[in-house]
Amino acid sequence: MAERKACCLVSEMLEEAGFDRQKARALKRQVLEGLILLCRWQLERMETPPKPRSRRGPRKVTVQ
Numbered sequence: 001m002a003e004r005k006a007c008c009l010v011s012e013m014l015e016e017a018g019f020d021r022q023k024a025r026a027l028k029r030q031v032l033e034g035l036i037l038l039c040r041w042q043l044e045r046m047e048t049p050p051k052p053r054s055r056r057g058p059r060k061v062t063v064q
Helices: 006-016 021-047
Strands: none
Touching: none
C-alpha cells in the first residue's frame, strides 16, 4: 500500500465527521467575531475610570 500524506488523512477524517469548508468558514467567522467582541469589551474597560473602592474592603483580623 502506498504511503498517504498526513494532510490527505486529515481531510478524510474531517469529511467523515461532516466538517466541510462551509462549516469551517462559519466556525472561523464565529471565532473572529468573538475576538473582536473581547477586544471591544477590553477597550471599554480601559476608557471608563475605575470605581472608587468601597469601605467594605478586607478587614484586618488578629489571630490568637
